[in-house]
Amino acid sequence: MTEDAALEPVTFASPDGKDVYRHSSTHIMAQAVKAVFPSAQLAIGPAIEDGFYYDFAFDRPFTPEDLEKIEARAHEIVKADYPFKRMEMPRQDAIRFFKERGENYKVDILEHIEDQTASLYSQGEFVDLCRGPHVPSTGRIGALKLLSSAGAYWRGDERNPMLQRIYGTSYPTQTELDAYLAKLEEIKRRDHRKLGKELDLITIQDEIGPGLVLWHPKGALIRLVIENFWREQHLKQGYELVYSPHIARLDLWKTSGHVEYYRENMYTPMKLEASEYQLKPMNCPFHIMIYKSHLRSYRDLPIRYGELGTVYRYERTGVLHGLLRVRGFTQDDAHLFCRPDQIEAEVGRVLDFTFFVLRTFGFAEFEVCLSTRPEKAVGSLENWAQATGALEAALKGRGVAYQIDPGEGVFYGPKIDIKIKDVLGRAWQCSTVQIDFNNPERFALAYVAEDGKSHRPIMIHRALMGSIERFFGILLEHYAGAFPTWLAPVQAIVLCITDKQRDYAESVTAQLKTAGYRAEADLRNEKIGFKIREAEKAKIPFMLVVGDREMQAGTVSVRGRSGANLGSLSVPAAIDLIRADVSQALRAQ
């Protein structure tokens, strides 16, 4: 350090510190790759959340055996404890330097930067173009592991050549690395595709088609509970529920602009009786047509139409992913029609409603983004400013922490996106609130104001869960299949110890059902340990064991999910226990 400067120590505990640490790690990996495969060319290698990657131009994909060799070499480099050395040179010199070494991608990067000075970092015989900073020496990296390799396009553009990317991670200690690897295992264990099949909730089958979901009885039951809750709450919140068909004339989609802007995501239209029909990719035009079905007064506004609307979108094959990305899905959609001065209040109501619903499902942490006007957009600048201001005011009025994504709004208006964080800290985009200047214009929406003249309403699109399929998948992973009692497809199972208690078990089950709970009886001629094991695997919240003792006393022996002994209770007391569990979840906001 040659001048006075503010010195800020960074450690692995801070985000910046992690970044530097992982960045140095990726240099070490790159050095190892160059040592093992000298013909590999360097592209870029940044730190990412939970690790790092480096892209290489190489004549073939890296195999797991390659990764082992590279990792072994990287460990040697760490052991050798090479110091990281920074040097600077004029940009042209740097270009010449990398050209000589055959590092064409580095040359490409240099040709695109504006700085006339380039900084290079070296450790041992390895030199890389790099802004830095780095840890003092390679020995500072405690535990380093390569995780996987895959193709990735140069500069993230699919028209560019594909490079070979290696992912890895590093931590100060082996213990921390092990904890991270354990988390990866946990993520695998909770995979909704696996759990969905194991718990017999949903399947996606080749014979049906990719991205098309079959809801089996237990999955469908959970969905029914979700939908019932959704409808009930929407009616309470002043929404009117509507239904719309799955196809409509192609002309409707021409008017809405979807044919023009969204065609690559739409199924091919079908021809019928001299006109073309389109499978719906969105619900909005239908709600608009309900609005338009008669003349509207300013007194009618806001109008809120809600629908669990099933839409079909053609997604490129490579992007489909279990329930999280499908081709046919149901949006918990609603469209609000309001006056410009009502935007803030309406958006505020939607935000409150969203948080209420998401909290009820057990999510407590959120990431909120406000996306502003993109380059290409419809609507006047004043409209954008007013609407964006209203969104912001609604957020501020509620003390919601948010970040601004400049230029990330949809072309037809600004939006607020809410991501939910699951129990493993992963963020999922579900809820969205979007202002739409475009559709009211395209469909010539109007209301008669106090002045007796026709005015254009503002339209707000919003979804709380986004898609029921995706939301269900997230819930499944969040709870690892152990749904809270109010959602569990089977809430209680009565297990008899021998067939002497069959009648009693059936009568207990009938009492539970009469009380309004989803109960089953396992009357099979099996040992109690076996029945409990099966009930545990099915993640049923309450197991009611009945043997001779219970039958004599008119009680049940209650076992909670994962082994809790809740004691011997009378049947009404057991029902109270279940009731308390259900209502607690529905009240805990």
Added chain:
RNA sequence: GCUGGCGUAGCUCAAUCGGCAGAGCAGCGGUUUUGUAAACCGCAGGUUGGAGGUUCGAUUCCUCUCGCCAGCUCCA
């Protein structure tokens, strides 16, 4: 869509060099009447994703195709 990997019984996975497709669980039949995460015996279960090719012979090798997985790109 792109790059790579993978498709074997309902599920999880074996099958050496190209040489009779096998196990556990689940299912079915029987025995067992059981006290908090797996009783025992038996039976059945397959066009090895699909189509073509090479070969005396293909789960295995080749081509095409469908699907899945990882990543990229794109997104609820």
